[in-house]
Amino acid sequence: MNERYRLPYANFTVAVLAFFVGACMALMQALSRADLPLPLRSEQIYYLSMTAHGVLMALVFTTFFIMGLGYVFARTTLGQDTVNERVGWISFFVALIGTVLTAGAILSGTSTVLYTFYPPLQAHPLFYIGAALLVVGSWIWCWLMIRAYRLWRRDHAEAAIPLAMHGMLTTVIVWILATVGIAIEVVGMLIPWSLGITTTIDPVLARTFFWWFGHPLVYFWLLPAYAVWYAVLPRVAGGRLFSDPLARVVFVLFILLSTPVGFHHQFADPGISAGWKLAHTFATLAILFPSLLTAFTIIASLEVAGRLRGGKGLFNWIARLPWDDPLVSCVILAMLTFAVGGFGGAINAAYAMNAMVHNTAWVQGHFHLTVGTAVALTFMGTAYWLLPRITGKELRLKPVAQVQPYLWVIGMGLFSIVNHVTGMMGMPRRVYDLSYGGSPVAAAWAEWTTISAVGGVVLFVSAMMFVLVVFATVVWGKVGQAPAFEYAVPLDPAEPRASVWDRMGLWTVAAAALVLIAYLYPILQLLSMERFGSIGWKPF
Amino acid sequence: MHVDLYEKFWMWLSGVLLALFAAAIIYTAAAQAIQPPSHVETIDPTTSRTDPRFVSLGVTETADGQQVVVMAQMFAFTPTEIRVTAGRPVTFRLTSPDVIHGFQIVGSNANTMVIPGYVSQYTITFNRPGEYLIVCNEYCGLGHHLMYGTLIVEAPGGEG
Numbered sequence: 001m002n003e004r005y006r007l008p009y010a011n012f013t014v015a016v017l018a019f020f021v022g023a024c025m026a027l028m029q030a031l032s033r034a035d036l037p038l039p040l041r042s043e044q045i046y047y048l049s050m051t052a053h054g055v056l057m058a059l060v061f062t063t064f065f066i067m068g069l070g071y072v073f074a075r076t077t078l079g080q081d082t083v084n085e086r087v088g089w090i091s092f093f094v095a096l097i098g099t100v101l102t103a104g105a106i107l108s109g110t111s112t113v114l115y116t117f118y119p120p121l122q123a124h125p126l127f128y129i130g131a132a133l134l135v136v137g138s139w140i141w142c143w144l145m146i147r148a149y150r151l152w153r154r155d156h157a158e159a160a161i162p163l164a165m166h167g168m169l170t171t172v173i174v175w176i177l178a179t180v181g182i183a184i185e186v187v188g189m190l191i192p193w194s195l196g197i198t199t200t201i202d203p204v205l206a207r208t209f210f211w212w213f214g215h216p217l218v219y220f221w222l223l224p225a226y227a228v229w230y231a232v233l234p235r236v237a238g239g240r241l242f243s244d245p246l247a248r249v250v251f252v253l254f255i256l257l258s259t260p261v262g263f264h265h266q267f268a269d270p271g272i273s274a275g276w277k278l279a280h281t282f283a284t285l286a287i288l289f290p291s292l293l294t295a296f297t298i299i300a301s302l303e304v305a306g307r308l309r310g311g312k313g314l315f316n317w318i319a320r321l322p323w324d325d326p327l328v329s330c331v332i333l334a335m336l337t338f339a340v341g342g343f344g345g346a347i348n349a350a351y352a353m354n355a356m357v358h359n360t361a362w363v364q365g366h367f368h369l370t371v372g373t374a375v376a377l378t379f380m381g382t383a384y385w386l387l388p389r390i391t392g393k394e395l396r397l398k399p400v401a402q403v404q405p406y407l408w409v410i411g412m413g414l415f416s417i418v419n420h421v422t423g424m425m426g427m428p429r430r431v432y433d434l435s436y437g438g439s440p441v442a443a444a445w446a447e448w449t450t451i452s453a454v455g456g457v458v459l460f461v462s463a464m465m466f467v468l469v470v471f472a473t474v475v476w477g478k479v480g481q482a483p484a485f486e487y488a489v490p491l492d493p494a495e496p497r498a499s500v501w502d503r504m505g506l507w508t509v510a511a512a513a514l515v516l517i518a519y520l521y522p523i524l525q526l527l528s529m530e531r532f533g534s535i536g537w538k539p540f
Numbered sequence: 541m542h543v544d545l546y547e548k549f550w551m552w553l554s555g556v557l558l559a560l561f562a563a564a565i566i567y568t569a570a571a572q573a574i575q576p577p578s579h580v581e582t583i584d585p586t587t588s589r590t591d592p593r594f595v596s597l598g599v600t601e602t603a604d605g606q607q608v609v610v611m612a613q614m615f616a617f618t619p620t621e622i623r624v625t626a627g628r629p630v631t632f633r634l635t636s637p638d639v640i641h642g643f644q645i646v647g648s649n650a651n652t653m654v655i656p657g658y659v660s661q662y663t664i665t666f667n668r669p670g671e672y673l674i675v676c677n678e679y680c681g682l683g684h685h686l687m688y689g690t691l692i693v694e695a696p697g698g699e700g
């Protein structure tokens with residue numbers, strides 16, 4: 001183990017453990033969908049495991065992985081001394097203690113509130129306190145990333161920010177803007193209410209702060225994945241980055257547009273007027289633009305790689321890509337999946353069409369394509385790329401790592417397509433049992449869900465293959481020369497220079513202004529009404 | 541900033557695509573009045589069962605159609621069975637005395653959150669007579685999957 005990577009290594013370890021437990025929870029849900037008379041099968045276990053799966057996968061696995069990746073990017077692109085090790089460990093332990101508290105609260109059965117924890121469902125106070133600590137830990141990490149950038153900037157006044165770090169700084173800024181919302185909800189509303197300091201809570205206000213956070217949360221997941229697509233993939237595939245400046249434009253657009261979109265999750269909420277929902281709809285449509293741009297740049301970069309590897313003609317370059325490299329296959333499959341998930345997202349965000357899919361199985365089908373594949377599969381590929389570089393050990397069980405991404409996409413295809421179909425048929429999400437008193441409509445859903453259960457089992461096998469490769473490499477990996485960290489070189493040979501797209505402070509201020517425009521008036525409007533709060537309920 | 545010609549073309553194409561999406565939304569919202577349920581009205585959840593607005597639950601005839609008042613609570617809709625007439629606008633009014641619920645009439649566009657402290661309201665016309673399943677689509681506790689009801693849309697004239 002290279003001393004310099006102990007801190008990211010610790011973060012990755014927690015991420016993989018959370019992924020392992022989260023995947024086991026998913027298996028229980030998948031088997032429930034098949035309606036098998038399993039031992040231990042009950043409502044309690046089903047909804048508890050769903051809460052644990054959501055929290056561990058969406059909040060713990062992602063946050064720790066991203067923090068680890070941030071340290072690696074900062075050290076390898078900005079300089080080894082830019083990361084303050086001691087503060088990094090404080091961040092790690094604060095986030096870890098938070099995770100343990102929240103996970104404990106869930107597993108004790110006192111916090112079966114799902115990972116959206118909408119009040120007036122009331123969890124154990126430690127559920128909220130743990131979640132707050134996880135975010136505080138990530139804030140310390142944010143400060144470290146910004147500090148690393150500032151230290152580097154002092155000696156590199158004219159240079160463009162290394163692209164991997166540009167993407168990571170974007171992630172940091174989006175996260176800071178997003179977590180203001182969740183901090184207000186959790187610290188200002190949920191913690192005092194769960195401790196009995198306040199007696200009631202306004203669920204619509206809480207949901208508004210939650211979704212202020214909840215949508216940019218998906219870009220907190222996605223942007224580090226994009227950083228890998230832009231700054232790592234072209235290199236590993238043997239090509240060049242097609243356009244460096246457009247990559248920066250894409251990241252900046254995400255800073256601006258990630259947050260003022262949250263009402264598209266609240267289309268069906270009373271208490272929020274239609275005009276603001278429509279305004280957030282347009283911002284949501286606009287945020288599809290940087291992803292469409294990404295599709296072009298990454299595919300063009302891959303074409304460059306395929307042609308440099310001897311590809312001829314219109315399509316032969318595709319065959320020349322190194323499909324047996326687990327990073328390359330993970331990322332390409334993640335991208336293809338994301339193309340489907342992205343258009344599904346456009347349907348969710350469509351003001352009028354949303355009513356057809358809101359809170360149906362369609363929604364879980366959608367986000368398992370986006371965060372569950374575009375992000376998670378990219379992170380798995382990134383882990384295969386990182387492990388030898390930070391541990392100095394060769395990847396063990398490489399054939400398993402080569403097959404695993406394909407299996408993931410097959411499993412996700414079965415799981416997700418079925419969820420889209422049953423969602424269109426009206427099947428609600430997050431339900432333990434589909435009998436609905438023998439309703440023929442519900443019986444038609446149940447004919448499909450067995451397929452999604454099979455998909456879930458395939459996904460579980462793929463997840464375990466990933467965990468196995470990581471475990472085997474760490475424990476039995478042959479120690480050798482660690483490969484160097486090498487990032488993609490742009491097609492244009494001119495050294496990129498600092499431009500307006502590197503002015504992170506400027507874009508942060510602009511983004512904060514957009515957040516105020518999007519939220520200040522609707523929140524004041526809510527606060528100005530005569531409202532009646534709710535006491536807490538624990539129907540679990 | 542140099543941008544490749546094909547990429548420029550792609551950017552314009554993407555922009556046009558998104559503009560078309562936006563235009564479709566504006567058109568349906570403005571010309572066909574298709575809006576998500578966005579009624580703004582508050583109610584005290586601790587006294588909503590005795591609130592005059594929610595004392596008589598069920599269907600009543602109004603000048604231009606029918607009004608259905610529904611209480612959504614753990615883990616049932618009251619009334620469980622709702623009968624309305626096809627082809628006439630039906631206005632649903634809902635609230636919850638406990639946690640958040642969903643009210644989704646499967647096979648229609650009726651889909652709203654029911655949030656304690658607030659009154660959800662929206663109007664819809666059912667053109668197809670028949671029996672519809674109503675489900676709660678927001679997790680509300682361990683009995684969430686047991687929370688459902690029936691909507692019966694009868695053909696005009698009452699022959700059902």
